[in-house]
Amino acid sequence: MKARVSTDWLSGCSGCHVAMVDLHEKLLGLVEEVDFVRVPVLMDEKDYPKADVGVVEGAVRSDHDRVALEKMRASVDKLIAFGSCAVYGGPSGLGWLHERDDVMAAVYDGGPTNAGGERPDADAPILEDSVVPIDEVVEVDAYLPGCPPHPYFIAAGLRAVLGVSDLQLTAMSVCADCDRKMLKNEGAELHRGEVTAEKDSLCFLSQGVVCLGSVSLNRCQAPCPHSGVACFGCAGPSVDLITEPHLDLRNLIGRRLNMLTGVSEEEVTRYFQEDAKTLYAYAVASPVIHGKPTVEIREWAGPKPAAQGGE
Amino acid sequence: MIEIAVDEKACVSCSLCAEICPTDVFVWDEDEGVPKINRPGECFGCLSCSEICPPHCITHEGVELAESHYHDPYALRLASRLAADVSGRFNVPSDEASQNQAAADLGVRLRSVAEVFKRTLGGSLPAVGTMAGRTLARHLPRYREPKGLDEALVLAKQQFSPAWEFETTRNGDDLTINVDRCFVRETCEREGQEIGSEMCVLFYNYLAGYLGRMGKVRLRLMDADRGAKCCYSVKIYEK
Ligand code: SF4
Ligand code: SF4
Ligand code: SF4
Ligand code: SF4
Numbered sequence: 001m002k003a004r005v006s007t008d009w010l011s012g013c014s015g016c017h018v019a020m021v022d023l024h025e026k027l028l029g030l031v032e033e034v035d036f037v038r039v040p041v042l043m044d045e046k047d048y049p050k051a052d053v054g055v056v057e058g059a060v061r062s063d064h065d066r067v068a069l070e071k072m073r074a075s076v077d078k079l080i081a082f083g084s085c086a087v088y089g090g091p092s093g094l095g096w097l098h099e100r101d102d103v104m105a106a107v108y109d110g111g112p113t114n115a116g117g118e119r120p121d122a123d124a125p126i127l128e129d130s131v132v133p134i135d136e137v138v139e140v141d142a143y144l145p146g147c148p149p150h151p152y153f154i155a156a157g158l159r160a161v162l163g164v165s166d167l168q169l170t171a172m173s174v175c176a177d178c179d180r181k182m183l184k185n186e187g188a189e190l191h192r193g194e195v196t197a198e199k200d201s202l203c204f205l206s207q208g209v210v211c212l213g214s215v216s217l218n219r220c221q222a223p224c225p226h227s228g229v230a231c232f233g234c235a236g237p238s239v240d241l242i243t244e245p246h247l248d249l250r251n252l253i254g255r256r257l258n259m260l261t262g263v264s265e266e267e268v269t270r271y272f273q274e275d276a277k278t279l280y281a282y283a284v285a286s287p288v289i290h291g292k293p294t295v296e297i298r299e300w301a302g303p304k305p306a307a308q309g310g311e
Numbered sequence: 312m313i314e315i316a317v318d319e320k321a322c323v324s325c326s327l328c329a330e331i332c333p334t335d336v337f338v339w340d341e342d343e344g345v346p347k348i349n350r351p352g353e354c355f356g357c358l359s360c361s362e363i364c365p366p367h368c369i370t371h372e373g374v375e376l377a378e379s380h381y382h383d384p385y386a387l388r389l390a391s392r393l394a395a396d397v398s399g400r401f402n403v404p405s406d407e408a409s410q411n412q413a414a415a416d417l418g419v420r421l422r423s424v425a426e427v428f429k430r431t432l433g434g435s436l437p438a439v440g441t442m443a444g445r446t447l448a449r450h451l452p453r454y455r456e457p458k459g460l461d462e463a464l465v466l467a468k469q470q471f472s473p474a475w476e477f478e479t480t481r482n483g484d485d486l487t488i489n490v491d492r493c494f495v496r497e498t499c500e501r502e503g504q505e506i507g508s509e510m511c512v513l514f515y516n517y518l519a520g521y522l523g524r525m526g527k528v529r530l531r532l533m534d535a536d537r538g539a540k541c542c543y544s545v546k547i548y549e550k
């Protein structure tokens with residue numbers, strides 16, 4: 001029996017669809033046969049044919065996104081939130097920090113390529129007041145974060161959803177697949193804003209460089225630290241951070257950095273607050289982050305009052 | 312007995328587990344750069360080691376968790392549909408009896424906090440409530456700022472239900488709040504406290520502070536009718 005898979009693309013960058021298309025041949029080996037009945041980047045199917053699994057990329061930003069998502073949900077048995085935008089808002093979710101009118105003004109009135117102030121006409125989808133992850137609109141059966149998700153985990157996730165095998169996705173963080181050693185390095189200083197570090201076998205944190213590996217869910221096998229760049233958490237927060245209201249990126253990284261190097265926790269948490277828009281980028285629009293009583297993400301990352309010379 | 316397992320393949324050799332364990336369960340293996348479980352019988356399940364562990368590669372079987380009502384159901388649902396090995400990690404009861412027990416426990420704490428505040432702060436009690444409410448307004452989850460008081464009221468109805476259920480009528484700058492169900496009232500009744508005592512003062516000023524900040528106005532409690540059901544008259548001041 002062919003497993004029928006249907007996909008859709010809401011407010012996302014298409015990266016998730018490209019990752020899926022890339023996977024095509026591996027998918028064939030994965031289940032007997034996968035029958036794609038709807039894939040916006042590959043075929044001209046405008047309807048929502050019945051399918052076993054729906055795979056949705058992107059967050060809900062416009063009235064079109066909402067209607068499309070509801071149609072998709074109604075046409076499938078299981079729905080996968082595919083990629084960090086669908087799961088947490090992802091990069092698309094950054095719009096959550098701003099008022100709709102400010103977003104429109106920034107893009108259509110003041111943008112360098114469109115300073116004429118011309119707005120899209122009535123045929124274009126209308127932006128909703130804010131941008132939300134897809135589970136704010138419909139029930140989601142499985143979440144596959146990543147920006148975009150990694151082939152290994154796409155396969156494991158699809159397998160599980162199709163009932164070919166039990167879910168084999170671990171709750172470990174990116175560090176679990178990282179080859180660097182996290183050794184004590186008393187006296188190392190905090191290097192704000194840096195994403196590379198001198199020694200290539202030593203953990204970034206040991207060298208005073210913020211790496212989000214330990215607070216990010218491993219859905220990627222750690223390609224970034226392996227290529228010399230600190231993890232910036234593109235697959236969203238690790239499971240402990242999701243479930244425990246008192247745990248957060250900044251206090252966990254603060255504690256670990258402090259124990260490894262002696263850098264003060266306050267210095268780290270201050271840095272996270274000041275650079276919140278970068279360091280929290282992938283999940284700002286998710287209830288996981290904005291629902292934490294210890295996190296004031298809007299104040300840290302949102303538009304700064306003009307009086308303070310902010311954005 | 313608690314069974315501890317370390318996934319050595321995932322371990323990044325930070326030794327933070329050995330450092331943090333209050334009962335020296337681990338001994339550090341210099342050659343392999345991993346912790347070895349040396350005194351498993353000493354583990355009392357504080358989970359400090361698994362919390363600090365960067366790859367999250369330490370697990371414990373047989374730790375009995377206290378009931379934890381503070382978990383957010385949204386977060387637990389997300390986590391369990393995200394990874395295989397999370398369900399069963401929490402002890403979140405959903406039966407009514409334990410919910411009621413939790414509410415009663417919370418009520419006792421609320422009462423003692425209110426009493427201490429009253430004794431130390433006396434007349435500033437309303438101001439403290441208002442300040443706390445304004446602070447809460449920054450923390451309670453919401454997707455976008457309500458445009459004004461009316462939107463803030465609609466949002467608050469969703470956020471506080473079922474602990475606090477109410478209807479409002481607005482007439483110019485007069486607002487009436489008719490309370491159907493109130494957690495504080497139930498606590499007063501359970502604790503044998505008079506309705507309208509310090510707990511009520513704290514809580515309703517707290518709500519006024521919260522609603523005011525969310526609705527970008529200032530709210531002042533003018534009068535309270537604490538009959539069979541409570542009814543508050545509130546004055547709205549535009550900022
Ligand atoms: S998760 Fe990343 S790759 Fe996927 S749509 Fe969003 S921004 Fe693009
Ligand atoms: S913090 Fe970063 S560099 Fe260090 S072990 Fe984890 S992923 Fe690797
Ligand atoms: S290492 Fe971090 S930033 Fe890189 S792909 Fe993985 S989660 Fe994303
Ligand atoms: S749970 Fe607590 S007592 Fe047990 S090994 Fe970990 S840190 Fe030690």
Ligand code: SF4
Pocket residue numbers: 317321322323324325326327328329345346360363364365366367368369
């Ligand atoms: S805390 Fe985790 S990663 Fe660090 S040494 Fe212990 S088991 Fe290994």
